[in-house]
Amino acid sequence: MPKVSADYKAKRRQEVIESALLCFAEKGFESSTMDDIVERSGTSKGLVYNYFKSKEELYTSLMEERSSKMFFTFREKFQQLHTATEKLKEIFSYYQEALKKEGYQDYLKVHFEWIIYASRNVKLKQKMVDRFEKEVCAFVEEIINEGIANGEFNPNLATGSVAAIFWAKVDGISLAYALTGNQDQYRDSLIESEKMLMKYLTTQLNK
Amino acid sequence: MPKVSADYKAKRRQEVIESALLCFAEKGFESSTMDDIVERSGTSKGLVYNYFKSKEELYTSLMEERSSKMFFTFREKFQQLHTATEKLKEIFSYYQEALKKEGYQDYLKVHFEWIIYASRNVKLKQKMVDRFEKEVCAFVEEIINEGIANGEFNPNLATGSVAAIFWAKVDGISLAYALTGNQDQYRDSLIESEKMLMKYLTTQLNK
Amino acid sequence: MPKVSADYKAKRRQEVIESALLCFAEKGFESSTMDDIVERSGTSKGLVYNYFKSKEELYTSLMEERSSKMFFTFREKFQQLHTATEKLKEIFSYYQEALKKEGYQDYLKVHFEWIIYASRNVKLKQKMVDRFEKEVCAFVEEIINEGIANGEFNPNLATGSVAAIFWAKVDGISLAYALTGNQDQYRDSLIESEKMLMKYLTTQLNK
Amino acid sequence: MPKVSADYKAKRRQEVIESALLCFAEKGFESSTMDDIVERSGTSKGLVYNYFKSKEELYTSLMEERSSKMFFTFREKFQQLHTATEKLKEIFSYYQEALKKEGYQDYLKVHFEWIIYASRNVKLKQKMVDRFEKEVCAFVEEIINEGIANGEFNPNLATGSVAAIFWAKVDGISLAYALTGNQDQYRDSLIESEKMLMKYLTTQLNK
DNA sequence: CATGAATGAGATTTCATTCAT
DNA sequence: TATGAATGAAATCTCATTCAT
Numbered sequence: 001m002p003k004v005s006a007d008y009k010a011k012r013r014q015e016v017i018e019s020a021l022l023c024f025a026e027k028g029f030e031s032s033t034m035d036d037i038v039e040r041s042g043t044s045k046g047l048v049y050n051y052f053k054s055k056e057e058l059y060t061s062l063m064e065e066r067s068s069k070m071f072f073t074f075r076e077k078f079q080q081l082h083t084a085t086e087k088l089k090e091i092f093s094y095y096q097e098a099l100k101k102e103g104y105q106d107y108l109k110v111h112f113e114w115i116i117y118a119s120r121n122v123k124l125k126q127k128m129v130d131r132f133e134k135e136v137c138a139f140v141e142e143i144i145n146e147g148i149a150n151g152e153f154n155p156n157l158a159t160g161s162v163a164a165i166f167w168a169k170v171d172g173i174s175l176a177y178a179l180t181g182n183q184d185q186y187r188d189s190l191i192e193s194e195k196m197l198m199k200y201l202t203t204q205l206n207k
Numbered sequence: 208m209p210k211v212s213a214d215y216k217a218k219r220r221q222e223v224i225e226s227a228l229l230c231f232a233e234k235g236f237e238s239s240t241m242d243d244i245v246e247r248s249g250t251s252k253g254l255v256y257n258y259f260k261s262k263e264e265l266y267t268s269l270m271e272e273r274s275s276k277m278f279f280t281f282r283e284k285f286q287q288l289h290t291a292t293e294k295l296k297e298i299f300s301y302y303q304e305a306l307k308k309e310g311y312q313d314y315l316k317v318h319f320e321w322i323i324y325a326s327r328n329v330k331l332k333q334k335m336v337d338r339f340e341k342e343v344c345a346f347v348e349e350i351i352n353e354g355i356a357n358g359e360f361n362p363n364l365a366t367g368s369v370a371a372i373f374w375a376k377v378d379g380i381s382l383a384y385a386l387t388g389n390q391d392q393y394r395d396s397l398i399e400s401e402k403m404l405m406k407y408l409t410t411q412l413n414k
Numbered sequence: 415m416p417k418v419s420a421d422y423k424a425k426r427r428q429e430v431i432e433s434a435l436l437c438f439a440e441k442g443f444e445s446s447t448m449d450d451i452v453e454r455s456g457t458s459k460g461l462v463y464n465y466f467k468s469k470e471e472l473y474t475s476l477m478e479e480r481s482s483k484m485f486f487t488f489r490e491k492f493q494q495l496h497t498a499t500e501k502l503k504e505i506f507s508y509y510q511e512a513l514k515k516e517g518y519q520d521y522l523k524v525h526f527e528w529i530i531y532a533s534r535n536v537k538l539k540q541k542m543v544d545r546f547e548k549e550v551c552a553f554v555e556e557i558i559n560e561g562i563a564n565g566e567f568n569p570n571l572a573t574g575s576v577a578a579i580f581w582a583k584v585d586g587i588s589l590a591y592a593l594t595g596n597q598d599q600y601r602d603s604l605i606e607s608e609k610m611l612m613k614y615l616t617t618q619l620n621k
Numbered sequence: 622m623p624k625v626s627a628d629y630k631a632k633r634r635q636e637v638i639e640s641a642l643l644c645f646a647e648k649g650f651e652s653s654t655m656d657d658i659v660e661r662s663g664t665s666k667g668l669v670y671n672y673f674k675s676k677e678e679l680y681t682s683l684m685e686e687r688s689s690k691m692f693f694t695f696r697e698k699f700q701q702l703h704t705a706t707e708k709l710k711e712i713f714s715y716y717q718e719a720l721k722k723e724g725y726q727d728y729l730k731v732h733f734e735w736i737i738y739a740s741r742n743v744k745l746k747q748k749m750v751d752r753f754e755k756e757v758c759a760f761v762e763e764i765i766n767e768g769i770a771n772g773e774f775n776p777n778l779a780t781g782s783v784a785a786i787f788w789a790k791v792d793g794i795s796l797a798y799a800l801t802g803n804q805d806q807y808r809d810s811l812i813e814s815e816k817m818l819m820k821y822l823t824t825q826l827n828k
Numbered sequence: 829c830a831t832g833a834a835t836g837a838g839a840t841t842t843c844a845t846t847c848a849t
Numbered sequence: 850t851a852t853g854a855a856t857g858a859a860a861t862c863t864c865a866t867t868c869a870t
Contacts, residue, residue, distance in 0.1 A: 003849070003852055012854090028327060030237035034840065044856050049841070112382075113323050116316050119386045120235060129387050161399045164383065164392055168400070171382050172375030175319070179326045180336045185371055192368040193375070199410070200403045240864060251831045252866080262865065442741060444651035447843060458852045459845080469844065523737050526796075530734050533800045534649060543801045575813040578806055582793030582814070589733075589792050590785065593740045594750045599785055606782045607789070610821045617820070624831055624870070633833090654860065665835050670862065 013051045016041050017062050025106035028113055029059055060124065063114045071135060084147025085198070091140075092194045095170060099183055108178035137163040144201070153201040162201070169193050220258045223248045224269050232313035235320055236266055267331065270321045278342060291354025292405070298347075299401045302377060306390055315385035344370040351408070360408040369408070376400050427465045430455045431476050439520035442527055443473055474538065477528045485549060498561025499612070505554075506608045509584060513597055522592035551577040558615070567615040576615070583607050634672045637662050638683050646727030649734055650680055681745065684735045692756060705768025706819070712761075713815045716791060720804055729799035758784040765822070774822040783822070790814050 019041035023032035034055055038045050052058035074091070081087050098104050118124035140163040147153035173193065177186040226248035230239035241262055245252050259265035281298070288294050305311050325331035347370040354360035380400065384393040433455035437446035448469055452459050466472035488505070495501050512518050532538035554577040561567035587607065591600040640662035644653035655676055659666050673679035695712070702708050719725050739745035761784040768774035794814065798807040 004854070009854085026327075028237075028323070030235075033838085035838095045841080045858095046843085046856050047854075050854070053841095055840070109323050109326060112319060115382065115386055116235070116320050116323075119316060125386070129389075132383070132387065158395070158399060161392075161395045164396050165376070165380070165400055165403070168379030168383055168396060169372070169376055170379070172377070172379030173372070175322065175378050175382065176339070176371065176375055179322055179332070180339065182336075185368075188365070188368045189371050189375055192365060193372055196372070196403060196407045199407060203406070241866080242864075245832090252833095253831050253868085254829080256866070257829070442651075442737070444649075448845080449843075452853095459854095460847085460852050461850080463845070464850070467845095523740060526733060527737050529796065529800055530649070530730050530737075533730060534647075539800070543803075546797070546801065572809070572813060575806075575809045578797060578810050579790070579794070579814055579817070582797055582810055583786070583790055584793070585796050586789030586791070586793030587786070589736065589796065590753070590789055593736055593746070594753065599782075602779070602782045603785050603789060606779060607786055610786070610817060613824070614817045614820060625833070630833085655862080656860085666837095666862080667835050667864085668833075671833070674862095676861070 012043075012047070016043065016048055016051055016058070017065070020058055020062055021066075021107070021110065022103075024059070024062075024110045024113070025103060028109070029117060059114075059117075063110075063118075064127075067131070071139060074139070084143045084150060084152050087143045087146075088140075088197070089194070091170075092190055095174070095190055096187060099186065105178060105181050108174050112175060112178060132167075136167060139163075140166050147201065154203060157201065162197075166197065169197070219250070219254070223250065223255055223258055223265070224272070227265055227269055228273075228314070228317065229310075231266070231269075231317045231320070232310060235316070236324060266321075266324075270317075270325075271334075274338070278346060281346070291350045291357060291359050294350045294353075295347075295404070296401070298377075299397055302381070302397055303394060306393065312385060312388050315381050319382060319385060339374075343374060346370075347373050354408065361410060364408065369404075373404065376404075426457070426461070430457065430462055430465055430472070431479070434472055434476055435480075435521070435524065436517075438473070438476075438524045438527070439517060442523070443531060473528075473531075477524075477532075478541075481545070485553060488553070498557045498564060498566050501557045501560075502554075502611070503608070505584075506604055509588070509604055510601060513600065519592060519595050522588050526589060526592060546581075550581060553577075554580050561615065568617060571615065576611075580611065583611075633664075633668070637664065637669055637672055637679070638686070641679055641683055642687075642728070642731065643724075645680070645683075645731045645734075646724060649730070650738060680735075680738075684731075684739075685748075688752070692760060695760070705764045705771060705773050708764045708767075709761075709818070710815070712791075713811055716795070716811055717808060720807065726799060726802050729795050733796060733799060753788075757788060760784075761787050768822065775824060778822065783818075787818065790818075 016037070020032070020037045023036045023040055026032070027036070034045060034048060037058075038048055041048070048058070052061060074094070077090060078087055081090060101107070115128070118128045137160070141159045144153060144157065144159045144162055148155045148157065148159070170190075170193075173186060173189040176189070177183070223244070227239070227244045230243045230247055233239070234243070241252060241255060244265070245255055248255070255265070259268060281301070284297060285294055288297060308314070322335070325335045344367070348366045351360060351364065351366045351369055355362045355364065355366075377397075377400075380393060380396045383396070384390070430451065434446070434451045437450045437454055440446070441450070448459060448462060451472075452462055455462070462472070466475060488508070491504060492501055495504060515521070529542070532542045551574070555573050558567060558571065558573045558576055562569045562571065562573075584604075584607075587600060587603045590603070591597070637658070641653070641658045644657045644661055647653070648657070655666060655669060658679070659669055662669070669679070673682060695715070698711060699708055702711060722728070736749070739749045758781070762780045765774060765778065765780045765783055769776045769778065769780075791811075791814075794807060794810045797810070798804070
C-alpha cells in the first residue's frame, strides 16, 4: 500500500513494537526470534526489517521509546500537584497502580534485562547513565529540593543520595516482584518504603 | 575405581565454572559460547560436557553454587557477633567491601541477569523464590527479631516487610552500580541506606 | 492511445538504463540491488518494473543495446576511410580515445562480467557467440580482406585467425587495464600491438 | 574425528576447495550457495565454516592458492630448458595442453570472474596488481631479456610492453574460448599468436 | 578421561518482485 | 503511470551438542 500516510506507518510500526514487547516479555530478548515477532504481529519478516534495520535496533527503539514516555506522563500529572509530599505520593501510587496492568510482571523482566543488556554496550550504557543521572534522579531530587524550599522536608538532606536511594528502593522492590510475582509483598514493601522515606525526609537528623 | 582423584576432578570442574563466570560477566549468558568458555578454561569441549550436560546446566550450577556460599559465609562471621545491630552493620560492610573485588561490577550483571533468566523458568523460579523467602529474607528477619528480643529495635515492626525492603535496597543500589559503575554513589547509598534503616528500626513509630 | 509520448517513455527508460550501468560498474551485477538502481535513477520500483520485467532483463537489455551501438559507430566512421590500414588504425585509435571517457575502467569491468555471465546462459551465450563470429570478427576480417585486395597486406594470411587474434589482443589489453588501471601500460600495449599486427599483416610470411 | 593429523585436515580442506571450484565454475561465485558447496563436498555447513570463515574467504583462498601453483609449475619445468625460445614455446604449449583438462572452459570463467571480482575490492586488487606486475609480467620479461642476452632476440625491444602484450594475448584468447568453447579457434589463435610474437621478437625493427 | 572435528537445526538478514492505491 | 509498502523465499552464518579416536 504505497504512498501511505505517516500515521499509517506510525501505526504499523507501533504494532511491531508491541508484538516485540510481548515476545521479549515472554522469552527475553535473545531467546525471542524475529519469526516469533513476525508471527505475533501478523506481518512479515520484510515488513519488520523495513521498519527496523536489525533485531537489536528494534529492541533499542522499543526500550528507549517506552522510557521517554514515563517521565512525560509524570510531569504532566505533576502540573496539578503543588507539594513535594503529594508528588512523591503520586510516584508511589503510580507503582501501586502498575500492578493492575496486564503483564506488568513480565514487563518488569524486560525492563531489568534491558538495563543489563545496555550496561554491556558502551554507547547504550552512556545513554542510560546520562538518563539515569540527568533525568531519573534529577527528577526526584528536584521534588525533594522543592520540599525543602517549602519547609516540608529537613533542609540538611543529601538530596542526591536520597534520590538515588529512592530509585534503588523502587527498583529493588520491582525486581523482587519480577521474580516472585508476590503482589502483597510488592504492595507492602512500597507502603513501608514510603513511610520509611517520609520519616527520613521529615525528621531532623542529629547529624 | 576412579583413575583420577576426586580432588582433581573438583579442581577441573572449578576451573570450568570460573571461566564460565568470566565469560558470562563479559558478554552475558546467551552471548557467551561454549567455545568462549572452553578457550578461557584452556580445556576442551568434551571436558566441559563431561562435567555439565549442557550450557544451561553449567549456568545453573554456577549460579546456585555461588549463592549457597554467601550465606554460609555470613553465618560463619556471625558466630562472633552478638547484637542485631552489629550483624546488620556486618552485612552493609560486606557490600561495601565487595567493591574492592576485581570484576565486581561485572559479577553483579551476571547476578541480575540470572534472576531474570531464572524467573522465566518454572522450576528455577520456584527454587529462587523459595530461597529468597526461606533463606534470604528469613535471614534478615531473624536478625531483626533478635534485635527486638534484645530491646535494640522497636517491637512493633512488620519484620517480614522490613526484611524484604532491606534486600530491595541492597539490590536496587547494586543494580544502579551494575549500570553506572559509580562507586561513590554506591558507597554513599549504602551508608545513607543504613542510616535510614537504623533510624526506622530504632524509632518508636507512632501508629 | 498513449497518455505520454513515446519520447518521454524512451527517455525514462534510458535514465533507468544509465543508472543501472553506473550501479553495475560500481558493484557488479549481482551485488547491485534494484533499490540501488531505483535510488540512482530517482524513480521507483514500480517504474523500473514497468520498463523491465526483471533485474536480469534490465541487465540483458542494457548490455545488448550498448554493444549494438559500437559497430554502428564504426561503420559510420568508415564511410570516409578508404584503406584497410586506415580502418585498423581507426579502431586502435578508438580504444586509445576510450581512456578519456569518464568511468571507462569501470565500464570495462561491466563488459567482462557480462561476457562471463552470458557465457553461463545457454540462450545469451548463443547470441554472444553469433555476434562475436558474425559481427565482431567478421568486421575485422572484412577489413583485412579489403587490405589484401588493395595489395596493402600479405595475401597468404589466415584472415579468420588474424581477426580473432586482433580482438583477443584488444580484450586482453582491456582486461589488464580493467584490473590495474594502468593507463600508460594500456596505451603502450595498444601501440606496440598495432605495430606488431601491422608488421605481421604486411610481411611476406615464409610459409 | 578429533586430534587428527595435519594431513587429514589438509585433505578435507582440499575437498571443500575443489567442490567450491566446481560450483563456481558451474554457476559463478555469487550464484553458488554454501548449500551447493556443502552438498557437492558431501560434508556439512559447519565443516565448511570450520575451514573457511566465510564464503568470500573460501573464494579468496581457492583462487590465490591456485594461482600460486601455476608459476611454481612453470619454474620447475624451466629447469631443463635453456633457451628463451624454448621457454616461450613451453608456455604456449602449456596453454595448448590445458584444453585437454576436464572442465577447462568452466575454469577459465572462474578465472576471469575472479579478476573482475578482485578488481572491485581494494585489498584484493592491490595483491592482484602486484602479482601481475612482479610475478606474471616479470616472469616473461625475464625470459625475453635472457633471449636478448643469448642473441636469440632483437635487443631493441620494449621488454616490459612485450611481456604485457604476451599475457594480454593469452588472456584474450582464453576469454574468447571461455565464451565460445571453440577449441579450434583457441588452438589456431595460440599458434598464430606464437608465430606473430616470434616474428616480432626476432626481427630487427627499423626505427 | 580428554580431545576437537563434525553436525545441522535454526537464527538473522537480504532483496527481487508484486500490487493496492 | 507511478509509487513504495509488503512479501517471503532463500541466503549466510552460528553454535550447542555429539562422538570417534
